[in-house]
Amino acid sequence: MNEPARVEIKPEGIAIVWDDGHISLYAHKYLRINCACAGCIEEWTKRQLLDPITVPADIQAVDYMEVGRYALQFLWSDTHYTGIYPYETLRALCPCAECKAAGSKKG
Structure with a gap:
Protein backbone atom coordinates (compact mmCIF):
# COMPACT_ATOMS: atom_id res chain seq x y z
CA MET A 1 0.00 0.00 0.00
CA ASN A 2 1.25 3.45 -0.88
CA GLU A 3 1.57 5.99 1.91
CA PRO A 4 2.01 9.75 1.73
CA ALA A 5 5.61 10.88 2.05
CA ARG A 6 4.47 14.52 2.25
CA VAL A 7 1.12 16.32 2.47
CA GLU A 8 0.81 20.03 1.76
CA ILE A 9 -2.28 22.24 1.88
CA LYS A 10 -1.99 24.81 -0.91
CA PRO A 11 -4.39 27.52 -2.11
CA HIS A 22 3.74 9.90 -7.54
CA ILE A 23 2.29 13.37 -6.93
CA SER A 24 -1.46 13.91 -6.52
CA LEU A 25 -3.09 17.35 -6.45
CA TYR A 26 -6.70 17.34 -5.29
CA ALA A 27 -8.94 20.40 -5.57
CA HIS A 28 -10.35 21.22 -2.13
CA LYS A 29 -13.97 20.98 -3.27
CA TYR A 30 -13.33 17.65 -5.04
CA LEU A 31 -12.07 16.02 -1.83
CA ARG A 32 -14.78 17.60 0.34
CA ILE A 33 -17.50 16.29 -2.00
CA ASN A 34 -15.91 12.83 -1.86
CA CYS A 35 -16.08 12.64 1.94
CA ALA A 36 -17.40 9.21 2.92
CA CYS A 37 -18.35 9.88 6.55
CA ALA A 38 -21.78 8.86 7.89
CA GLY A 39 -23.01 12.44 7.54
CA CYS A 40 -22.11 12.56 3.85
CA ILE A 41 -22.83 8.98 2.72
CA GLU A 42 -25.73 6.71 3.76
CA GLU A 43 -24.13 3.80 5.57
CA TRP A 44 -26.03 0.86 4.05
CA THR A 45 -26.78 2.02 0.52
CA LYS A 46 -23.68 4.22 0.06
CA ARG A 47 -26.05 6.88 -1.35
CA GLN A 48 -24.53 10.35 -1.20
CA LEU A 49 -26.30 12.49 1.40
CA LEU A 50 -24.12 15.53 0.84
CA ASP A 51 -25.54 17.68 -1.94
CA PRO A 52 -22.46 18.89 -3.88
CA ILE A 53 -24.24 22.17 -4.60
CA THR A 54 -24.16 22.98 -0.87
CA VAL A 55 -20.36 22.81 -0.75
CA PRO A 56 -19.00 26.35 -1.16
CA ALA A 57 -16.86 26.92 -4.24
CA ASP A 58 -14.19 28.46 -2.02
CA ILE A 59 -14.03 25.56 0.47
CA GLN A 60 -10.53 24.99 1.84
CA ALA A 61 -8.86 22.36 3.94
CA VAL A 62 -7.69 24.29 6.98
CA ASP A 63 -5.64 21.52 8.56
CA TYR A 64 -5.18 17.76 8.51
CA MET A 65 -4.02 14.95 10.74
CA GLU A 66 -2.87 11.43 10.17
CA VAL A 67 -5.19 8.67 11.36
CA GLY A 68 -3.04 5.74 12.33
CA ARG A 69 -0.94 4.56 9.40
CA TYR A 70 -3.84 4.26 6.98
CA ALA A 71 -5.69 7.56 6.49
CA LEU A 72 -5.84 11.35 6.61
CA GLN A 73 -8.54 13.46 8.23
CA PHE A 74 -9.14 17.05 7.11
CA LEU A 75 -10.63 20.03 8.90
CA TRP A 76 -12.59 21.99 6.30
CA SER A 77 -13.43 25.69 6.27
CA ASP A 78 -17.14 24.75 6.47
CA THR A 79 -16.25 23.20 9.91
CA HIS A 80 -16.73 19.63 8.66
CA TYR A 81 -14.14 17.30 10.16
CA THR A 82 -15.56 13.78 10.52
CA GLY A 83 -14.42 12.34 7.20
CA ILE A 84 -11.53 9.92 7.16
CA TYR A 85 -9.79 9.43 3.82
CA PRO A 86 -7.94 6.08 3.70
CA TYR A 87 -4.75 6.19 1.65
CA GLU A 88 -6.20 3.62 -0.75
CA THR A 89 -9.22 5.87 -1.34
CA LEU A 90 -7.08 8.96 -1.82
CA ARG A 91 -4.94 7.15 -4.37
CA ALA A 92 -8.07 5.94 -6.20
CA LEU A 93 -9.41 9.52 -6.24
CA CYS A 94 -6.20 10.91 -7.77
CA PRO A 95 -7.38 13.16 -10.62
CA CYS A 96 -4.18 13.07 -12.70
CA ALA A 97 -4.31 11.81 -16.29
CA GLU A 98 -2.06 8.83 -15.49
CA CYS A 99 -4.32 7.58 -12.68
CA LYS A 100 -7.52 8.23 -14.64
CA ALA A 101 -6.13 6.20 -17.55
CA ALA A 102 -5.10 3.37 -15.22
CA GLY A 103 -8.55 3.41 -13.60
CA SER A 104 -10.35 3.20 -16.93
CA LYS A 105 -8.25 0.15 -17.88
CA LYS A 106 -9.37 -1.67 -14.71
CA GLY A 107 -13.09 -1.32 -15.50
Missing part, protein backbone atom coordinates in the same frame (compact mmCIF):
# COMPACT_ATOMS: atom_id res chain seq x y z
CA GLU A 12 -5.19 25.47 -5.24
CA GLY A 13 -5.66 22.17 -3.41
CA ILE A 14 -4.09 19.42 -1.36
CA ALA A 15 -0.84 18.03 -2.70
CA ILE A 16 0.27 14.55 -1.70
CA VAL A 17 3.66 13.18 -2.62
CA TRP A 18 3.39 9.40 -2.32
CA ASP A 19 6.21 7.13 -1.17
CA ASP A 20 6.52 5.79 -4.74
CA GLY A 21 7.18 9.33 -6.02
Whole structure:
Protein backbone atom coordinates (compact mmCIF):
# COMPACT_ATOMS: atom_id res chain seq x y z
CA MET A 1 0.00 0.00 0.00
CA ASN A 2 1.25 3.45 -0.88
CA GLU A 3 1.57 5.99 1.91
CA PRO A 4 2.01 9.75 1.73
CA ALA A 5 5.61 10.88 2.05
CA ARG A 6 4.47 14.52 2.25
CA VAL A 7 1.12 16.32 2.47
CA GLU A 8 0.81 20.03 1.76
CA ILE A 9 -2.28 22.24 1.88
CA LYS A 10 -1.99 24.81 -0.91
CA PRO A 11 -4.39 27.52 -2.11
CA GLU A 12 -5.19 25.47 -5.24
CA GLY A 13 -5.66 22.17 -3.41
CA ILE A 14 -4.09 19.42 -1.36
CA ALA A 15 -0.84 18.03 -2.70
CA ILE A 16 0.27 14.55 -1.70
CA VAL A 17 3.66 13.18 -2.62
CA TRP A 18 3.39 9.40 -2.32
CA ASP A 19 6.21 7.13 -1.17
CA ASP A 20 6.52 5.79 -4.74
CA GLY A 21 7.18 9.33 -6.02
CA HIS A 22 3.74 9.90 -7.54
CA ILE A 23 2.29 13.37 -6.93
CA SER A 24 -1.46 13.91 -6.52
CA LEU A 25 -3.09 17.35 -6.45
CA TYR A 26 -6.70 17.34 -5.29
CA ALA A 27 -8.94 20.40 -5.57
CA HIS A 28 -10.35 21.22 -2.13
CA LYS A 29 -13.97 20.98 -3.27
CA TYR A 30 -13.33 17.65 -5.04
CA LEU A 31 -12.07 16.02 -1.83
CA ARG A 32 -14.78 17.60 0.34
CA ILE A 33 -17.50 16.29 -2.00
CA ASN A 34 -15.91 12.83 -1.86
CA CYS A 35 -16.08 12.64 1.94
CA ALA A 36 -17.40 9.21 2.92
CA CYS A 37 -18.35 9.88 6.55
CA ALA A 38 -21.78 8.86 7.89
CA GLY A 39 -23.01 12.44 7.54
CA CYS A 40 -22.11 12.56 3.85
CA ILE A 41 -22.83 8.98 2.72
CA GLU A 42 -25.73 6.71 3.76
CA GLU A 43 -24.13 3.80 5.57
CA TRP A 44 -26.03 0.86 4.05
CA THR A 45 -26.78 2.02 0.52
CA LYS A 46 -23.68 4.22 0.06
CA ARG A 47 -26.05 6.88 -1.35
CA GLN A 48 -24.53 10.35 -1.20
CA LEU A 49 -26.30 12.49 1.40
CA LEU A 50 -24.12 15.53 0.84
CA ASP A 51 -25.54 17.68 -1.94
CA PRO A 52 -22.46 18.89 -3.88
CA ILE A 53 -24.24 22.17 -4.60
CA THR A 54 -24.16 22.98 -0.87
CA VAL A 55 -20.36 22.81 -0.75
CA PRO A 56 -19.00 26.35 -1.16
CA ALA A 57 -16.86 26.92 -4.24
CA ASP A 58 -14.19 28.46 -2.02
CA ILE A 59 -14.03 25.56 0.47
CA GLN A 60 -10.53 24.99 1.84
CA ALA A 61 -8.86 22.36 3.94
CA VAL A 62 -7.69 24.29 6.98
CA ASP A 63 -5.64 21.52 8.56
CA TYR A 64 -5.18 17.76 8.51
CA MET A 65 -4.02 14.95 10.74
CA GLU A 66 -2.87 11.43 10.17
CA VAL A 67 -5.19 8.67 11.36
CA GLY A 68 -3.04 5.74 12.33
CA ARG A 69 -0.94 4.56 9.40
CA TYR A 70 -3.84 4.26 6.98
CA ALA A 71 -5.69 7.56 6.49
CA LEU A 72 -5.84 11.35 6.61
CA GLN A 73 -8.54 13.46 8.23
CA PHE A 74 -9.14 17.05 7.11
CA LEU A 75 -10.63 20.03 8.90
CA TRP A 76 -12.59 21.99 6.30
CA SER A 77 -13.43 25.69 6.27
CA ASP A 78 -17.14 24.75 6.47
CA THR A 79 -16.25 23.20 9.91
CA HIS A 80 -16.73 19.63 8.66
CA TYR A 81 -14.14 17.30 10.16
CA THR A 82 -15.56 13.78 10.52
CA GLY A 83 -14.42 12.34 7.20
CA ILE A 84 -11.53 9.92 7.16
CA TYR A 85 -9.79 9.43 3.82
CA PRO A 86 -7.94 6.08 3.70
CA TYR A 87 -4.75 6.19 1.65
CA GLU A 88 -6.20 3.62 -0.75
CA THR A 89 -9.22 5.87 -1.34
CA LEU A 90 -7.08 8.96 -1.82
CA ARG A 91 -4.94 7.15 -4.37
CA ALA A 92 -8.07 5.94 -6.20
CA LEU A 93 -9.41 9.52 -6.24
CA CYS A 94 -6.20 10.91 -7.77
CA PRO A 95 -7.38 13.16 -10.62
CA CYS A 96 -4.18 13.07 -12.70
CA ALA A 97 -4.31 11.81 -16.29
CA GLU A 98 -2.06 8.83 -15.49
CA CYS A 99 -4.32 7.58 -12.68
CA LYS A 100 -7.52 8.23 -14.64
CA ALA A 101 -6.13 6.20 -17.55
CA ALA A 102 -5.10 3.37 -15.22
CA GLY A 103 -8.55 3.41 -13.60
CA SER A 104 -10.35 3.20 -16.93
CA LYS A 105 -8.25 0.15 -17.88
CA LYS A 106 -9.37 -1.67 -14.71
CA GLY A 107 -13.09 -1.32 -15.50
